[in-house]
Amino acid sequence: MDSLQAIVLGVVQGLTEFLPISSTAHLRIVPAFAGWKDPGAAFTAIVQLGTMAAVLLYFRRDLWQIARAWVAGLRDPSARRTLDARLGWYIILGTIPIAILGLLFKHPIETAFRNLYLVGGALIVFGLVLRWADVIARHERDLTSLDQRDGAFIGVAQALALVPGVSRSGATITAGLLRGLDRQAAARYSFLLSVPAVVLSGLFELRHVGEHGGAAAVPTALATLLAFVVGYASIAFLLRYIAHHTFEIFVYYRLVLGVAVIALAAAGLIS
Numbered sequence: 404m405d406s407l408q409a410i411v412l413g414v415v416q417g418l419t420e421f422l423p424i425s426s427t428a429h430l431r432i433v434p435a436f437a438g439w440k441d442p443g444a445a446f447t448a449i450v451q452l453g454t455m456a457a458v459l460l461y462f463r464r465d466l467w468q469i470a471r472a473w474v475a476g477l478r479d480p481s482a483r484r485t486l487d488a489r490l491g492w493y494i495i496l497g498t499i500p501i502a503i504l505g506l507l508f509k510h511p512i513e514t515a516f517r518n519l520y521l522v523g524g525a526l527i528v529f530g531l532v533l534r535w536a537d538v539i540a541r542h543e544r545d546l547t548s549l550d551q552r553d554g555a556f557i558g559v560a561q562a563l564a565l566v567p568g569v570s571r572s573g574a575t576i577t578a579g580l581l582r583g584l585d586r587q588a589a590a591r592y593s594f595l596l597s598v599p600a601v602v603l604s605g606l607f608e609l610r611h612v613g614e615h616g617g618a619a620a621v622p623t624a625l626a627t628l629l630a631f632v633v634g635y636a637s638i639a640f641l642l643r644y645i646a647h648h649t650f651e652i653f654v655y656y657r658l659v660l661g662v663a664v665i666a667l668a669a670a671g672l673i674s
Contacts, residue, residue, distance in 0.1 A: 404446075404622040408439055413450065413626030417633025420454035421594065421641050423533055423573030423653050424660075428522045431567050432664055435519060435673040444513040449623055452605035453630030454637075458594050461638045465595065469494070486547055490595065493549060497558030498599040504562045505604065516566050519673065523664035525568025530657030533577045537650045540580035545588045553582045561596060568661070571597060576650070586645040594638065 404412075415433050419426040430447045434440065459466065473491030476483035483489070505512065515521075560578035564571035572593050579589030667673045 409622035409625040413629030414633050416450045416630040420634055421572050421637045423570050425568050425570035427567035431517055448604045450626045450630050451601045453627035454634035455601045456631045457634035493554030494596055496554040497596050500558045500562040501600045512565050519664055519668040522568040523661040525566050526657045526661030529569050530654045533573055533650055534654040536577045536580040541583045542585040544583045
């Protein structure tokens with residue numbers, strides 16, 4: 404991977420991580436469209452640490468309050484009833500499914516799941532599911548109403564994003580909408596829930612940088628830095644956008660891209 408590829412993929416990661424359009428799919432599709440080598444699952448996991456740093460910075464106050472309240476709840480049972488302490492437990496609960504399935508299906512995640520037909524199909528199917536959820540959702544609950552059932556349900560949905568094309572943010576936002584959360588609450592919780600899963604995945608894959616012809620350390624670092632900068636702007640954009648709009652535009656984008664990927668793969672134009 405050269406510097407140009409690292410710059411492009413870093414920007415792509417930053418733009419797509421938080422929008423419900425699947426960053427892992429784009430890190431697979433963009434190189435295929437450009438005729439570049441697939442950067443691999445390890446590169447994808449590590450460059451996500453850049454966008455995760457953006458989450459840590461953007462939600463630093465929320466995350467600090469959640470961490471403090473959760474620790475306080477370990478010492479004082481009465482403190483466990485606060486919203487921040489409960490969010491801490493729900494984030495842990497919601498991380499368990501993706502951690503277990505990520506380890507169990509590590510090999511297919513790095514190989515078979517990156518098949519372009521599967522990626523294109525996931526973009527289409529889960530785009531339609533997002534649209535359905537956005538239409539039927541009540542949009543009446545905020546984060547203060549979150550409970551254990553919400554945490555478990557959204558956590559299982561997050562695990563589906565192990566398949567490129569599903570979209571981690573798309574799956575968790577969809578699950579939040581189906582549980583009756585409003586768009587902003589679903590998106591904010593999606594961002595908070597992403598922290599443990601993405602950080603653990605990225606750190607776990609660090610040891611594989613440059614292996615088997617994958618991206619070397621310097622291009623990976625450059626892409627990760629750019630993902631951080633662009634990702635921070637993407638968070639701010641999405642939270643402002645969904646305050647007044649539905650997710651419809653992202654659904655249409657997913658459908659067009661999914662159909663294009665399948666058609667081009669079938670024609671042998673991308674691989």
